[in-house]
Amino acid sequence: MAAIRILIVDDHQLFAEAVRAALEDLGMSVVEVVSLGSEALEAVDRLKPDVILMDIGLPDQSGLAIGRLILERHPDAKIIAVTALSERSAVDEALGIGFVGYLTKDTPMGQFVNALRSAMDGHLVLPLRLSANARPSRQKEEVELLASQLTPREREVLALLARGANGKVVAAELGISLNTVRTHVQSILTKLQVRSRLEAAMFAVRHRVVEIPQPGDGFGDASGGFARTSGL
Numbered sequence: 001m002a003a004i005r006i007l008i009v010d011d012h013q014l015f016a017e018a019v020r021a022a023l024e025d026l027g028m029s030v031v032e033v034v035s036l037g038s039e040a041l042e043a044v045d046r047l048k049p050d051v052i053l054m055d056i057g058l059p060d061q062s063g064l065a066i067g068r069l070i071l072e073r074h075p076d077a078k079i080i081a082v083t084a085l086s087e088r089s090a091v092d093e094a095l096g097i098g099f100v101g102y103l104t105k106d107t108p109m110g111q112f113v114n115a116l117r118s119a120m121d122g123h124l125v126l127p128l129r130l131s132a133n134a135r136p137s138r139q140k141e142e143v144e145l146l147a148s149q150l151t152p153r154e155r156e157v158l159a160l161l162a163r164g165a166n167g168k169v170v171a172a173e174l175g176i177s178l179n180t181v182r183t184h185v186q187s188i189l190t191k192l193q194v195r196s197r198l199e200a201a202m203f204a205v206r207h208r209v210v211e212i213p214q215p216g217d218g219f220g221d222a223s224g225g226f227a228r229t230s231g232l
Helices: 013-025 037-047 063-073 088-097 109-120 140-148 152-162 167-174 178-192 197-206
Strands: 005-009 029-034 051-054 078-083 101-104 124-127 226-229
Touching: 005 013, 005 037, 013 029, 013 109, 029 037, 037 051, 037 063, 051 063, 051 109, 063 078, 063 088, 078 088, 078 109, 088 101, 088 197, 101 109, 109 124, 124 197, 140 178, 152 167, 152 178, 152 197, 167 178, 178 197
Parallel strands: 005 029, 005 051, 051 078, 078 101, 101 124
Antiparallel strands: 124 226
16 A cells, blocks of 8 residues: 655654654655645645644644645645644634644654544544543534434434444444435435535534544544544
């Protein structure tokens, strides 16, 4: 398999180089390390990396703002916030922009690498200590109204998606066909007013519409270091 191509955007040179060395030792390819948001935009346009590790606190502007600009130019870009901040409001903002993960800089390297691989597989990756208590970005009443439209079966499908199950696993777990799974998923997207399966799973986790995946659950990461969700 081709090595995952990673762009690191971080102005803390020692941290960035340490991450670069660790990732390259594990067979990943760090295509470039930049320290400014303006450099990040140019590097993404030029290199089109598979994953972007984005520090939030850049010298010239917010990494969240740069991430928003990158996603406007490259909607399929996979951006993970890598920061010393563990504020729940920052997590909500990053996910609202379209980041696929949020990791703090004290994340052990083994979990860090697992997070990158999970992001490439279409998962949302978050530290459990942040995802479990993340504050909803919408008003509670609006979330409850949207979620109340889900049928019991749709909630079962959504719960499995939030645990990282793909379409075949959902079908097997619930004893239904893949076509029926797709029908339920499309209904979930419409009712929650989201555009993709990943966004639906993110919505469910952030607003606690379904039970938050915990270490040791069937579809979670074996290390227990972060939560993740998956599309079909």
